[in-house]
Amino acid sequence: MIRRVLAIAINTFRETFRDRILWSALVVALVIIAFSLFVGSISLGQEARMVVDFGVAAIYVLQIFIAIFIGSMLIYKEMERKTFYLIIPKPLRREEIIAGKCIGLSATVLTVTALSTLALFTVLFVEGVHGFYLPILLSIAYTTAESVLLILLSILFSGLTSPILSAVYTTAFYLIGHSSETLRAIIAATDSTFTKGVLQTAYYILPNLEKFNIRNEIVYGTHPDVRSIALVAIYFVCYAIFLFLLARAMLERKEF
């Protein structure tokens, strides 16, 4: 079982790295990070914060981009090109395919993240800005977790529809996932119990991705405590399992 998942994962990882889109995205992120070098003297508090904010945001956008766009292509490409005809009839469980795809793409995100984080740290080190390393690492760990959820979402959607629609749906989920507070405000302002019920259900089913956002905190060099980290980790694991089961059900029912 592990070996089969690994075989699929390695193949997925290798495929994404032979994709030119990935390299272009990585280069753009690295250029943005390197650009901070020319912002001038940034040892002053305000500007140091800006570089951290900027760098972390660039890495975040890169992660989300890979999760949504490359993820959406993943299953679809296999069905379109019919490479799945060679894989599906093999002695593989459908969940092994999903797990392999998700792990492979997560490994891609991790590799790209590691490279761009290294670039950011180099910039900060050269500029003599210390004291942000741990908070930055934490924030990046949070957004990596968010990317894994988005990878699972886009695998789920790409099995159901075209890659463009899948990317649109995943992006929609992503946007809604960051508007949980707004949704809660709407629920509070709604009178009709029916609408309230529907919205409340949506509120609990849809991911609350703001939980993975600690960027406002870390620019001040602080970070969440162990307890809140643990809570976010639990939330991540539960939601990932939920999405994994949905994706498995999708692939289980799928015909080719």
Added chain:
Amino acid sequence: MESIVMKGLTKEYDTASGPVAAVRDLSLAIPSGNVFGFLGPNGSGKTTTMKMLVGLARPTKGEISILGGSPSDIEVRKQFGFMPESPAFYLYLTGREFLKLIADIFDLAEKERRISEVLDEVELSHSADRQIRTYSKGMLQRLGLAQALLNDPKVLFLDEPLDGLDPLGRSDIKRIFLRMKEKRITIFFNSHILADVSEICDLVGIIDQGSLVAFDTPSRLTKGSSDLETAFVDMIRKKRANRT
């Protein structure tokens, strides 16, 4: 012993004008060690039948048994090989890398040795370390066959294995067929190249518009006609005339 049994197999596809049957009430049994050629005109339901046999599509009705089990059973899947119509691969892998992936999925013992063996068998060793995107149609077909043979299957499903090959390539593949036959492997293959079929098949099935028209040995099917091709055309004409 029968390796492949189908009972009342039916597949309907939902279309804009309601459900359409691609395969209707198909019942067949292929004894172990036989080479079975499944013939039919374009769109008659050959690929659809094979997709159900290997678990790519679910039958609307009917039953399938392969080596006594269901096609979705992992243990059954370990014992069959499948080559789809014009197989598609991960283009940026080399042929050998692709076979390595399949060997890992099967969790084979002595992977490297088995991969080299199969590459030799389909005569692809010289191009095994080139990226698949540089392969010719014949080479793709050979790689498709190689991945189907990798797990040393008891049953082989091949969808148009001779399609797109030149006479030399066809004769190579036929030689592999005969070797498989000696090893008592059951082969189920789709084709519309009739000349090839009569040479290598023990049994032939003819399908038209989703229904089985005939099922017999090639020699008995050809009886009364000059060759299998004429017999095939006559049979389908007659059947269609009866239906309307």
